[in-house]
Amino acid sequence: MYFHGTSKINAQGHLEIGGCDVADLAKQFGTPLYIVDEALVRQRAREYVESFRASGLKFQVAYASKAFSVMAMCAIAEQEDLSLDVVSDGELYTALQAGFPAQRIHFHGNNKTPDEINMALDANIGCFVVDNFNELYLLNALAGDKGKKVQVLLRITPGVEAHTHEYISTGQTDSKFGFDLGNGTAYLAIQEAAAQSNIELLGVHSHIGSQIFEVEGFAMAVDKVAGFAVKVREELNITFRVINLGGGIGIRYVEGDTPLPIAQYVKAITDSIINNFTNADYPLPEIWVEPGRSMVGDAGTTLYTVGTSKDIPGVRKYIAVDGGMTDNPRPALYESKYEAVLANRANESVEETVSVAGKCCESGDMLIWDLELPKAKTGDLLAVFCTGAYNYAMASNYNRIRRPAVVFVKDGAADVAVKRESLDDIVGNDVIPARLKQTSAAK
Structure with missing residues (x-):
């Protein structure tokens, strides 16, 4: 055993x-x-933070609270210098009631309600991860009503889907999440976000799957996102300051599950970022990730x-x-x-x-x-x-x-x-x- x-x-x-x-x-x-x-939760958090720190890149490790959202876990996330990913008013309220710093909260979700957006705006959270055009325009309007300008990442589907022991590069257009990179929707979303007066575009977010035991899918996603970043800078004069690569790192449930050490995943991601953006003479972006399962x-x-x-x-x-x-x-x-x-x-x-x-x-x-x-x-x-x-x-x-x-x-x-x-x-x-x-x- x-x-x-x-x-x-x-x-x-x-x-x-x-x-x-x-x-x-x-x-x-x-x-x-x-x-x-508790000791193992803290150990996992520190493995992420220390691995990214070793890369020399600016970073945020945001715990994906959907995996396990209780106030005690939010308290540990704060103590371990993590940010926090929430996807509902309930998860947001849990974090706020736990005293988690609002500026380190990122709000996800493909159908945020006006009430949820207003709650997050009133709390002055750090970032919205915008999933679709409806949300982009609604967020801009509601932020304007409050006289605020909000920081935003656009969620894109990079055409890479990875799961346990396998990864594929296909359209992945058939997803309820995000702006598709392959059909030009993501490019249009960048243009639209830049045109909104109450939106500050930080960069993009991508997530390629869950319970992943390999590094190739993450490297492939970085290649695609970096290529998109270069195209956007050359054609629209917009430079991404943040690249969020989501979560998905697997854990061992049963014999035969073979996850790699967290440091190995992080090194694959950071090496790919450094290589891609340095070769393109592009300022190295801040890297965000969102581990959930692999943390708890x-x-x-x-x-x-x-x-x-x-x-x-x-x-x-x-x-x-x-x-x-x-x-x-x-x-x-x-x-x-x-x-x-x-x-x-x-x-x-x-x-x-x-x-x-x-x-x-x-x-x-x-x-x-x-x-x-x-x-x-x-x-x-x-x-x-x-x-x-x-x-x-x-x-x-x-x-x-x-x-x-x-x-x-x-x-x-x-x-x-x-x-x-x-x-x-x-x-x-x-x-x-x-x-x-x-x-x-x-x-």
Whole structure:
């Protein structure tokens, strides 16, 4: 079994994270429980910052909060000198309530509402990443109403799409995001942005995919963006001060996943930037990136309690846990794979192969297929690794199941970052209309 960060098996044969025995965490906080290895989050942040610093380029590392947006994570991002990428009023509000510096916030999204834009303008955030012409004109008008001039990046689709172990150079025109580089829309957007009186164009943003294990796709994207920058400067006399290359760096979920060290990705990006822009006699731009999954993914572990089991002879054995697709929808959505251990019996030998089911009334509520474990018993603790990204963020109350608590662990201390929802929280926003109350009374 591969352990991440501070995870290890202690003398009691229990899984330990951040110096905390997870059996003790289960007793104190209950299950399901999201456990975040704070030291590993900080380590990842520092790997990014130190790698970019070594390049000599100006840079910003913006944590993509969509991966895991809670106030405690925003506080860590600030302490580690990160910027922050938000995509909604909720993520923006979370950051502001955490006291995150507004000037280091970048606002993404393909359909920002007027209310969201006004909220961001009033907060004086650092940059809007503009996704389409409608937004460009709306932002210009709303900024003008407030007597402000706002800094903007234009999101472009560079014609490079990269995913795990593969990358392709195609049109990628069929995307809901951004201005297309291949059909001339991006060029027109530059012209339009430059013409808006309340817009200050910093440069462009591109994002080529997710869970990427290679560097070639990033280098290819830099080539295309640099070529576009040169064309814009020669023909429009506009020089990009900022190039944002998005995120997408992969993590190890299961055996066979082979991400490179963060420093290797960063070096590939910065070397390509320096080579392309130096060769074009172009001022070296400031480089922004937006890691999310690679910052928090392998720092998260979800702890469950084993409940019932079902053995179908000659077919499979199921064990059920007290969570499921409500706290981790990724297996149902993407067929995502995970590794897990019996956290209270982590030293014991494998005895059987089981499939881990959730408790929702859905046959598709499966967390892991064909997991090798010691013989699991009711009350055992199952720890599922690498659940720090897009698990809490995508959690739901399907079947009116309460969302778990989140604890941050470090140096033997465990602190609640998100309280466990209560039954009162579940019905907290429900309202029975008066006419329905009257009907019930009549009966």
